[in-house]
Amino acid sequence: NAGVMQNPRHLVRRRGQEARLRCSPMKGHSHVYWYRQLPEEGLKFMVYLQKENIIDESGMPKERFSAEFPKEGPSILRIQQVVRGDSAAYFCASSPPTGNTYEQYFGPGTRLTVT
Amino acid sequence: SQQGEEDPQALSIQEGENATMNCSYKTSINNLQWYRQNSGRGLVHLILIRSNEREKHSGRLRVTLDTSKKSSSLLITASRAADTASYFCATDARNTDKLIFGTGTRLQVFP
Numbered sequence: 001n002a003g004v005m006q007n008p009r010h011l012v013r014r015r016g017q018e019a020r021l022r023c024s025p026m027k028g029h030s031h032v033y034w035y036r037q038l039p040e041e042g043l044k045f046m047v048y049l050q051k052e053n054i055i056d057e058s059g060m061p062k063e064r065f066s067a068e069f070p071k072e073g074p075s076i077l078r079i080q081q082v083v084r085g086d087s088a089a090y091f092c093a094s095s096p097p098t099g100n101t102y103e104q105y106f107g108p109g110t111r112l113t114v115t
Numbered sequence: 116s117q118q119g120e121e122d123p124q125a126l127s128i129q130e131g132e133n134a135t136m137n138c139s140y141k142t143s144i145n146n147l148q149w150y151r152q153n154s155g156r157g158l159v160h161l162i163l164i165r166s167n168e169r170e171k172h173s174g175r176l177r178v179t180l181d182t183s184k185k186s187s188s189l190l191i192t193a194s195r196a197a198d199t200a201s202y203f204c205a206t207d208a209r210n211t212d213k214l215i216f217g218t219g220t221r222l223q224v225f226p
Binding site: 031056107108111 | 155156158203211215219
């Protein structure tokens with residue numbers, strides 16, 4: 001029973017390029033959450049998605065960031081025209097379709113470095 | 116901001132000693148959880164305490180929750196070098212689906 005999978009684990013992008021981060025939730029989970037962790041800080045909520053729906057994007061920057069969770073395939077966090085301030089660890093979590101959404105299981109994270 | 120704060124920011128102790136970390140939060144909660152994060156790695160869930168619970172144990176971990184003070188503490192007894200990590204509390208506020216993380220305590224246990 002594989003856990004939450006994220007890829008790539010490390011991503012280096014130059015300023016202005018696009019970054020695509022992927023998250024495959026645990027088997028049977030249909031809720032996905034993305035969090036960002038800046039160096040020496042705690043995780044900050046970005047977005048909560050269910051299949052084909054964005055439920056809560058209150059933590060997403062207004063520009064350049066988008067997220068999707070299609071009917072088939074992984075959830076994607078997309079950052080367009082990256083800037084140095086986007087350098088961070090991005091964590092995905094998933095939770096089961098019923099019950100409590102606090103039961104979030106975290107992936108290993110993608111560490112984005114913008115040069 | 117709903118983000119909690121943890122105290123101390125950093126803690127260094129010798130193996131065998133106990134380590135206590137505190138977390139404060141701002142809003143009413145359903146549950147409070149503690150996570151560990153080794154340097155450069157993902158989060159490991161340690162323990163969850165519900166808002167109607169006051170204390171919970173798991174192995175060498177003891178968590179308390181005081182909802183009147185909006186605070187929680189994590190006690191690691193008989194610490195080991197392998198306990199060296201950052202520890203975060205996370206709350207799920209009522210009527211929301213997201214976890215709100217504290218700023219973390221960096222624990223270093225010297226052998």
